[in-house]
Amino acid sequence: MVEKAERKKQLKAKRRAAGLCVECGAPSYPYSRCEVHRENHAYGKRKLREKYKKSGRCITCGRKLDKDIDGDNVTCSICIEDRVLRANMADIGI
Numbered sequence: 001m002v003e004k005a006e007r008k009k010q011l012k013a014k015r016r017a018a019g020l021c022v023e024c025g026a027p028s029y030p031y032s033r034c035e036v037h038r039e040n041h042a043y044g045k046r047k048l049r050e051k052y053k054k055s056g057r058c059i060t061c062g063r064k065l066d067k068d069i070d071g072d073n074v075t076c077s078i079c080i081e082d083r084v085l086r087a088n089m090a091d092i093g094i
């Protein structure tokens with residue numbers, strides 16, 4: 001795992017040095033990210049979650065939450081079920 005992360009770091013450094021987007025390798029000089037990834041990076045996953053939360057959407061998938069079904073949860077029933085299922089699978093070793 002450490003090796004993989006290190007390789008990723010090296011790839012990013014290489015791309016940056018070549019004037020390419022560190023995320024996808026598209027030409028992005030003089031920036032270290034292309035336009036798409038610059039925006040994504042600035043926005044960030046956390047901000048997206050906040051946005052979903054504020055607009056009453058599931059913070060995991062962005063689906064509109066239903067008060068009757070989902071109550072005060074910030075994740076929808078489908079994502080919760082998904083998580084439970086995955087946890088159960090981990091429990092029995094799948």
Ligand SMILES: [Zn+2]
Nearest residue numbers: 021024034037
């Ligand atoms: Zn990119």
Ligand SMILES: [Zn+2]
Nearest residue numbers: 058061076079
């Ligand atoms: Zn969801």
